[in-house]
Amino acid sequence: MLLLCNYYVTYRCNAYCVFCHFADHDQFKGTPYASLADFKSNVKQLVKLGVKFIDLTGGEPLLHKEIHLMAEFAKGLKMQTSITTNALLYSRFAEKLAGKIDLLHFSLDSPDEEEHNRIRKVDCYNSVFESIKIAKSLGEYPDIIFTVTNNTYKKLPQMHAIVQKYDLVLLVNPVFSYFGNPGLNQKAVDYVDEYCNGKMNIYLNKGFMKLRRDGGNDIKNPSCKAVSRVVVISPYNEIILPCYHFENETIPIDKSIKEIRNSEKYKYYQKMEGRFDFCQGCTVNCYFEPSFAFPTNLYAVASLTSKFKYGYNKLIKQKMQKKFSKQEVN
Numbered sequence: 001m002l003l004l005c006n007y008y009v010t011y012r013c014n015a016y017c018v019f020c021h022f023a024d025h026d027q028f029k030g031t032p033y034a035s036l037a038d039f040k041s042n043v044k045q046l047v048k049l050g051v052k053f054i055d056l057t058g059g060e061p062l063l064h065k066e067i068h069l070m071a072e073f074a075k076g077l078k079m080q081t082s083i084t085t086n087a088l089l090y091s092r093f094a095e096k097l098a099g100k101i102d103l104l105h106f107s108l109d110s111p112d113e114e115e116h117n118r119i120r121k122v123d124c125y126n127s128v129f130e131s132i133k134i135a136k137s138l139g140e141y142p143d144i145i146f147t148v149t150n151n152t153y154k155k156l157p158q159m160h161a162i163v164q165k166y167d168l169v170l171l172v173n174p175v176f177s178y179f180g181n182p183g184l185n186q187k188a189v190d191y192v193d194e195y196c197n198g199k200m201n202i203y204l205n206k207g208f209m210k211l212r213r214d215g216g217n218d219i220k221n222p223s224c225k226a227v228s229r230v231v232v233i234s235p236y237n238e239i240i241l242p243c244y245h246f247e248n249e250t251i252p253i254d255k256s257i258k259e260i261r262n263s264e265k266y267k268y269y270q271k272m273e274g275r276f277d278f279c280q281g282c283t284v285n286c287y288f289e290p291s292f293a294f295p296t297n298l299y300a301v302a303s304l305t306s307k308f309k310y311g312y313n314k315l316i317k318q319k320m321q322k323k324f325s326k327q328e329v330n
């Protein structure tokens with residue numbers, strides 16, 4: 001069952017994060033921005049195919065000048081929308097995006113300004129805090145996403161203090177291994193798991209942690225549903241198979257997405273999801289989040305408990321904020 005579309009609106013970025021391959025700007029120089037017309041046509045089809053969530057991703061998605069129109073279009077079709085941004089450009093788009101993004105995430109990699117800017121190799125720490133203020137003033141309820149690495153996991157208590165101060169939720173995103181980057185080591189996994197346990201305003205997908213403890217995806221008994229639950233679209237208007245991070249093949253969208261999904265090639269990738277040699281040990285969060293959407297295995301059960309906590313927490317906070325802003329208006 002299809003659930004999610006990861007729509008790469010651009011591969012370009014304005015930061016140089018040490019853990020991300022999009023930091024290599026030369027590699028993506030001159031790559032296109034997704035066309036709005038293609039986006040609309042694809043999204044209309046995806047909704048008919050049952051896709052409920054769309055992640056407008058990149059690169060840095062706010063480099064796309066029509067990102068607000070994309071979000072508006074998807075929202076108009078009753079999709080749940082999400083954007084993760086380094087916040088450098090948020091102030092420019094904030095008003096246009098208000099009310100169109102269900103899950104707005106600002107990336108913060110450290111509680112320390114110097115460390116965050118060193119990791120991102122650009123001065124963007126203060127933009128995160130300015131963006132939180134702007135977003136809240138517009139009635140938005142952003143989250144802070146903390147990509148935890150082997151160098152930063154011990155900063156969790158300070159990151160927790162920041163979200164408590166701003167009354168937000170901290171999304172803990174354990175770094176995963178791809179394109180030669182190392183994933184989270186066992187010591188860090190244990191620390192993160194223990195620290196996050198039982199804390200209401202921290203979201204950590206427990207399924208991710210269990211998967212890491214078990215050595216990642218097992219090609220003999222795969223838990224990955226990257227092809228059956230996710231459609232990945234590139235700025236070139238192609239479907240990427242089986243997943244962005246271990247792209248094996250792209251199919252240009254020159255016919256309907258339904259036809260493409262019914263093709264032999266697509267079916268092959270669906271049959272092989274999580275079974276390729278390169279799938280052994282995989283922990284790419286972007287695909288395991290939707291893979292764990294239904295309680296079909298122990299990872300999914302662990303994941304759903306965390307998701308329920310996140311959803312509940314967020315709903316309560318949003319309600320409180322609306323009530324509070326109404327009182328302020330009155």
Ligand code: SF4
Binds near residue numbers: 020058059060
């Ligand atoms: S801002 Fe995001 S896309 Fe850009 S380099 Fe950093 S992690 Fe990668």
Ligand code: SF4
Binds near residue numbers: 226284
């Ligand atoms: S296991 Fe990992 S590499 Fe293999 S298809 Fe799934 S997400 Fe891609």
